[in-house]
Amino acid sequence: MKVTIIGGGVAGIQTALALKGLGHDPVIIEKEDTLGGKLRGWHRLFPVMTPARDVLEPMLKQLRDQQIEVMASTEVQAIESDGVVTSRGKVESRATVVCSGFDLFDATLKEEYGYGIYDNVITSADLEQMMNNGKIALADGTQPHRIAFLHCVGSRDEKVQQRHCSKVCCVTGVKQAIEMRRWFPHSEIYNFYMDIRMFGPGYEEMYRSAQQEHGIQFIRGRISEAAPVKGGKVQIKAEDTLVGRPLKMTVDMLVLLIGMTAGCSNSRWTECTGLSQSDSHFMRPLDMFEGNVRSELPNVFYAGTVTSPKTIGESLNEANAAAMRVAAYLETL
C-alpha cells in the first residue's frame, strides 16, 4: 500500500526518492501544478552560490526516472487514520509524511516599511525573482546606488505574532548583499541587523568576506520606519546601537529580508486528532531529538520546514530520516 507525501517541495521530493529506494510506493500530492516549492523562486543558494536549478533539476529527473507517482494541482484537505482527503477525493495509505513547508512572511503587515506602497521597497524573495529575470532595477528602470537590507522582517517580532528566528534570512541577507555588490560594483550597501546568526558551514566566512572583500557595511539596529522622499528614494531611521546615536539615511532601494512563517495548511493538520502546533504555529514534532521527524500520531511523520525554519540541506536530511522512520513503522504492521 501507498505512503502519501503532502507537498512536493524539496522535503517532499526527497522523502519520496528515499522511500522508493527502500522499496516502498510513495505518492506526492502537491497543490501547485509544478513541484519544487519555494526553491523554484530562488536564484543562487547560500552558502556557495549554487544555482537553485542545479539542485532541483536532478531531483526532478530522478523522480521521473523512478516513475514516482505525483498528483499535482491537488490540495490535501485533511489527514485521516487510513489516508488523506484531497480536492480530488480520498487517497488511501498506511502512512503519511507531511512536507507542506512554510509560507513567506507577508511584508505588507509591517506597514512602517511601506512595502507595496513605496516604489523601491522590495523583499528578499522579489530580489531573487529579479535576479532570475536577469534585471535588477529601480521602479523607474535606473540602477540603485545606495541599497539597504533590513534583517528580521516578520521574525523576532511580537507585533506580528512571529516570535521565532527564521534562521535563513541572515545568511540570505549576506548572500544577497554580495550579489548586489557584483551587479553594482560602485554601490553603497548597508545591512541593518540586530544579531548576525551565521550558524552553518561557511556562513561566518561568508559574512567576513562580505565585510572585508565586498565592503558591505553592517549597522547594528533595526530600522524603525521608512518614508518616501523625492525621486522614489526612501528615507530610513534606525539607531546605530554600537555608538548609541540615532541614524538616518536616504537609500535608493530597501530590501526587506522576510522571514519564514508557519504554512497556512497547518491549521488543517491540527484539526486531525492528536496533532498540535508549537510556537509561531509550526507543527510540533514528537520531540526535539530522537522523535524529530515523528508526529504525535504513529502513522504521521514530518520532514522539512513544516516543523520549523530550516535550510535546504536540513530539509533534505529530515526527508531521509523520515523515510527511514516510515519504513521501520511499516514493518511493525
Added chain:
Amino acid sequence: MIDFGFGVNTARAINMDTNDLDTAREIFDRLPDLQACMACGSCTATCTAGAITSFNFRKVHTLVRRGEYGEAYAEMSKCMLCGKCRLVCPRGINTRGVVLLIKKKLGDY
C-alpha cells in the same frame, strides 16, 4: 537682548546623507581588515587608556565608519599606542595601525 534661555541644539542623529563618507572609504582602502570588525569589544575591554578614561576604541572606529570624524579624532588622542588591543582582536585587525591611520587621515577635522 534678553536671554530667554533658549538655544539651538544640533541634531544628534548621524546623518548619512550629509556626512562625508569618502575619507572613511580612504581609510578602509588602506586597511581593509578594519572592515571585518564584529564589534566584540575585546579591544575596548583590554585598552590601557579605556581603563582610566572614557575612551572606547571600538566606538571610535565605528564613528569613523559613519563619517563622524570630529568626535573620533578628539577621542583618538587618548590612545597611548601600547598595542594591547591588537593582541586580543579575534579578527586579527591591526588595531594599532588603525589608530595611526585615523590620526593621520583625520588631522584636519
